[in-house]
Amino acid sequence: MVTVAERPCLDEPPSGWRARLLAFVRRHRVFLAALAAAFALRLVTMIGYGPALWFNDSYDYVSGAVNPERPSALRPNGYSFWLLLLRPFHSFGLVAFTQHLMGLAVAVLVYALLRRRFGLPAWGATLATAPVLFDAYQIQLEHLVMSDTMFMLLVVGVVTLVLWHPKMSWRLGAVVGLLLALTALTRSIGLPILALVVVYLLVKRAGWRPVAAMVTACAIPVTAYMAWFASAHGNFAMTNSDGAILYMRTALFSDCKKMGVDPREELELALLCITAPPSQRHFSGQNYLWWANGDGQRFHAFGSGVTFTPEMNRVAGDFAKRAILSQPGDYLARVGLDFVRAFHWGRPRFPDYKTYLQYEFPFEDKVLPSWSSYKGTTDGDAQIYDPGLRTAPIDGRAKVVGTRVNDPWAAFMQGYQRVVRLPGLVLGVLLLIGLAGVAVRWRSLGGPVLLPWLASFGLLLAPAATAEFDYRYVLPAVPLACLAAAISLRHGVPWLRGVAPRLAGARPGARPASGTTARRPGRIRR
Secondary structure (H helix, E strand, O other), rough: OOOOOOOOOOOOOOOOHHHHHHHHHOOOOHHHHHHHHHHHHHHHHOOOOOOOOOOOHHHHHHHHHOOOOOOOOOOHHHEEEEEEHHHHHOOOOHHHHHHHHHHHHHHHHHHHHHHHHHHOHHHHHHHHHHHHHHHHHHHHHHHHHHOOOHHHHHHHHHHHHHHHHHOOOOOHHHHHHHHHHHHHOOOOOOHHHHHHHHHHHOOOOOOOOHHHHHHHHHHHHHHHHHHHHHHHHHHOOOOOOOOHHHHHHHHOOOOHHHHHOOOOOOOOOOOOOOOHHHHOOOOOOOHHHOOOOOOOOOHHHHHHHHOOOOOHHHHHHHHHHHHHHHHHHHHHHHHHHHHHHEEEEEEOOOOHHHHOOOOOOOOOOEEOOOOOOOOOOOOHHHHHHHHOOOOOEEEEEEEEEEEEEEEOOHHHHHHHHHHHHOOOOHHHHHHHHHHHHHHHHHHOOHHHHHHHHHHHHHHHHHHHOOOOOOOOHHHHHHHHHHHHHHHHHHOOOHHHHOOOHOOOOOOOOOOOOOOOOOOOOOOOOO
């Protein structure tokens, strides 16, 4: 009689949800510990700075949520839609909390992609998420009433979906297209990211169906938004500011003599000529668009109420294109100078001290300004959105306090910010590692490293080419740079492969002892 024994079941998954949960925690304990510490830092921030922090752009976003019937002429309303969704809760504290969750979600996506798709060890994948989890400026950006954290999550979400599925279906392409539409409606730079993803899928021969579905799913919401914009402003576009901002980019070098502007035939362009010679102009182009305080600038000569109209945007755009085509060397020099600002070890004060301070955890309460808005004032819009904002008598009148500083929590984050940050030089090293990963995969046109590396590089280059350097434009590029570098190094550094055997006391390449069988670990080529 022959008895056939059942093959023993190895690594049988634990039964019961508690056992599975414990197994999950053990498997990802390094990342979960880092995630918990990062969450604690964000809680300290929320307690120290209630309910949120404010940037100059915050008030326009809040106005869009308070007055949702009209799109902003300056920037897309995607983030204002998010504020509108949260408006029934009347809490900027909730807005800040959701943005902190978005920042943590970015780290989760990067970790999950590196672990499940590319097989990195837990410590390696966790290390790639450290800048998002612990950089003090990342935490401060999440606490601002600003669109950048939402934009970052959408971009990383798109890259994660594309890399997670080597073969993309048309349904998945449609989902990616919808995410790209939300990205473009959050920040206009989302549309170039669509072009980047399309090129990547064509290079990878994903087929026409997913590409067509993605483009269509992105085009429908964006076209609908542009039609809504046209009904309010008279032109089929997403903003009336792209030409004006490009004018700002050229303001430091444009020379109407080199451009050949004839005041008798091109009066509209001549009125935008900056009278001060380039060598005597301000070091920041923002002086010639936003600040309107002398130094030969002319943009505001038309009046403050026509800054972002279709006509002004067209003329400013024509002027900027003329300057770029007439002075390509000067333009490229300015773009290169602003691009390398992202890779400084320190944080030089740029574009001015007031803007620089808006990225630092403040020492004092923030009193909201009473600037004019669409249907009221900026502080009035904020109080409509969150009636819980307290007021304080200042200079004989009640002022709205947008941020309350509570020590010792605030003091802790101020000290933390002086120590824990990602230097720009480290970001540059990460990009170089990713570039090396693209280069060694030249046969497969960069492999999976190509998309996150190009996205990170593009997010740094686009502001330098079309606007001006700003520190908040750097942070969305960081998780993508970390992702590209981690994928590039997932098999280790070639010249270090023999170090581990030497440290263990064995000679690299030595035969195994008798009675043992050597096995080479399988390697998946991607």
